[in-house]
Amino acid sequence: MDYLPLIGVVAVLVGFALRLRVTVIVVAAGLVTGIVGGMPLVGSDAAPGIVDTLGRAFANGRAITLFVLALPAIGLSERFGLQEQARRVIQKISAATVGRLQMVYQFFRIAVVAMGVRLGSGHVMFSRPIVVPMAFGAAGLEGQQTADSEEGDRIKAASAASENYANFFGQNLFFGAAGVALVVSNLKQNGLAADADPRRIARWTIPVVIASVVLAAIQYGLLDAWLRKRAAKRKADRA
Amino acid sequence: MIQALTSLEAVYVASGVVLFVFAGFTFFDRTNSSRVGTALFWALLGVTFALGGVLPAWATGTIVVSMALVDGLGLVKHGHHEETSRQQQVRTADRFGWRIFVPVLMIPAITYASSALPWGTGVSADRVVFVSLGYASVAAAIVAWALTRARPIQLVHEGRRLADAIGSVVILPQLLASLGVLFTAAGVGKAIAKAVGAVIPTTSPLAVAFACCLTIAAFTFVMGNSFAAFPVIMAGLGIPLLVQQFHVDAAAVGLILLTGASCGTLCTPMAANFNTVPAALFEMRDPYGVIKFQAPFAAAMFAVHVFLLWVLVPTK
Numbered sequence: 088m089d090y091l092p093l094i095g096v097v098a099v100l101v102g103f104a105l106r107l108r109v110t111v112i113v114v115a116a117g118l119v120t121g122i123v124g125g126m127p128l129v130g131s132d133a134a135p136g137i138v139d140t141l142g143r144a145f146a147n148g149r150a151i152t153l154f155v156l157a158l159p160a161i162g163l164s165e166r167f168g169l170q171e172q173a174r175r176v177i178q179k180i181s182a183a184t185v186g187r188l189q190m191v192y193q194f195f196r197i198a199v200v201a202m203g204v205r206l207g208s209g210h211v212m213f214s215r216p217i218v219v220p221m222a223f224g225a226a227g228l229e230g231q232q233t234a235d236s237e238e239g240d241r242i243k244a245a246s247a248a249s250e251n252y253a254n255f256f257g258q259n260l261f262f263g264a265a266g267v268a269l270v271v272s273n274l275k276q277n278g279l280a281a282d283a284d285p286r287r288i289a290r291w292t293i294p295v296v297i298a299s300v301v302l303a304a305i306q307y308g309l310l311d312a313w314l315r316k317r318a319a320k321r322k323a324d325r326a
Numbered sequence: 327m328i329q330a331l332t333s334l335e336a337v338y339v340a341s342g343v344v345l346f347v348f349a350g351f352t353f354f355d356r357t358n359s360s361r362v363g364t365a366l367f368w369a370l371l372g373v374t375f376a377l378g379g380v381l382p383a384w385a386t387g388t389i390v391v392s393m394a395l396v397d398g399l400g401l402v403k404h405g406h407h408e409e410t411s412r413q414q415q416v417r418t419a420d421r422f423g424w425r426i427f428v429p430v431l432m433i434p435a436i437t438y439a440s441s442a443l444p445w446g447t448g449v450s451a452d453r454v455v456f457v458s459l460g461y462a463s464v465a466a467a468i469v470a471w472a473l474t475r476a477r478p479i480q481l482v483h484e485g486r487r488l489a490d491a492i493g494s495v496v497i498l499p500q501l502l503a504s505l506g507v508l509f510t511a512a513g514v515g516k517a518i519a520k521a522v523g524a525v526i527p528t529t530s531p532l533a534v535a536f537a538c539c540l541t542i543a544a545f546t547f548v549m550g551n552s553f554a555a556f557p558v559i560m561a562g563l564g565i566p567l568l569v570q571q572f573h574v575d576a577a578a579v580g581l582i583l584l585t586g587a588s589c590g591t592l593c594t595p596m597a598a599n600f601n602t603v604p605a606a607l608f609e610m611r612d613p614y615g616v617i618k619f620q621a622p623f624a625a626a627m628f629a630v631h632v633f634l635l636w637v638l639v640p641t642k
Contacts, residue, residue: 111397139382155344202434261434273560274577283577291581
């Protein structure tokens with residue numbers, strides 16, 4: 088009986104399996120969990136209900152979606168060359184190896200997300216048009232033939248990962264970030280308003296982002312070593 | 327008056343107004359095959375923003391459920407927006423150069439600068455930050471307009487172009503966070519706490535740090551997003567055990583658990599946008615190639631998070 092509320096998690100899995108809209112899955116999972124947990128549909132001051140808990144949380148979480156206010160400024164800047172200019176910055180990167188290129192891109196992306204600048208999907212904007220071709224160039228694999236190889240796949244995976252590593256572990260460096268807003272509203276709801284300082288919360292991202300950069304550097308170093316070995320082997324096979 | 331204009335509600339009302347304007351233009355957008363449904367969605371979101379502070383909770387909740395219904399019925403679509411050609415982009419980039427970064431970079435600059443000012447003890451820190459962020463966004467719009475000498479209406483068009491591109495997913499982080507709160511109220515946090523308590527010794531800081539990181543990463547793996555997992559694990563484990571029992575700084579616990587959840591995001595196909603969509607976009611042979619590459623990194627980052635929480639437990 089105690090574990091029954093976990094059924095909401097099952098509801099989420101079923102919803103995804105049925106390919107329902109995510110918004111519908113979320114609301115349905117909330118309803119199922121609330122009902123199983125013995126909550127009324129609409130509650131009172133003494134016993135909170137499902138719909139009012141959802142509404143109160145949504146109103147308290149408005150800071151998370153505050154970025155809609157920045158959409159006109161970002162949209163207009165994009166129209167007048169923001170993305171093109173950002174691409175030019177990345178294209179100035181010169182890196183001798185795939186691993187070093189990923190590292191430089193990761194630093195660039197951390198700098199962008201740390202300023203709270205939202206430019207849509209980095210994979211669409213930068214990785215696919217710029218980072219992947221540059222990485223293939225650095226690996227000496229420009230040809231179509233080698234693009235469809237194990238090396239090619241690994242290089243592409245690294246190019247997707249460098250974007251994710253920077254985005255996930257760097258974005259909360261900006262104390263206006265959605266994640267920081269989530270922590271703030273959570274601490275307030277749990278009676279810890281004195282600790283709900285966005286600046287103090289964001290500061291704890293620093294050790295996390297340093298660790299992410301160090302670990303990524305190790306992984307990219309291993310990737311470079313692996314690529315060198317493969318290249319040497321291919322050369323030996325040809326000889 | 328100044329008090330009201332510098333309140334969080336003021337920037338939420340401003341956001342609501344922007345959303346209403348988006349809704350209004352969407353309603354008359356003949357290129358959108360579902361202009362009424364889409365306009366309704368943006369208007370409902372606008373109501374929760376503008377009136378979220380005064381509406382009774384059940385009313386806001388009903389609106390949230392309605393937004394999910396409108397979206398679930400497939401009524402949120404996007405119109406056709408004039409895209410800039412590559413040549414146009416190159417031309418404008420040549421013309422404005424680095425100056426085009428100014429409006430966008432103003433947002434963090436103003437937010438940081440304003441948050442560094444002494445606002446007095448009566449003003450909560452989150453109010454300072456998010457109100458600054460709100461006004462900085464408005465200022466950035468004005469500067470972008472002045473810089474580009476575009477017609478003011480273009481701010482609306484371009485903002486709406488981005489809003490359309492994002493679509494109903496725009497509410498997802500906030501909605502998931504609300505789901506997490508509802509889960510917590512329904513006892514999911516307690517259920518997880520009980521299960522964890524049955525398996526690990528809750529008097530051991532290392533075991534607790536490990537359990538917190540593992541449950542939030544696992545929960546995130548299943549949901550594909552950390553925002554629903556976070557309130558549940560905070561209420562079930564993070565606050566009662568790490569904050570109250572072991573006296574770890576609550577701000578640290580919150581942030582570290584949130585990024586710890588990302589270790590789950592790196593490994594899950596449920597986070598399609600980050601893991602499987604790029605694999606398709608880069609035309610990879612292995613659709614799970616990105617996840618496979620990220621998994622060892624995620625495991626190492628996981629260990630870092632456990633370690634960080636563990637060392638933050640004050641020694642007696």
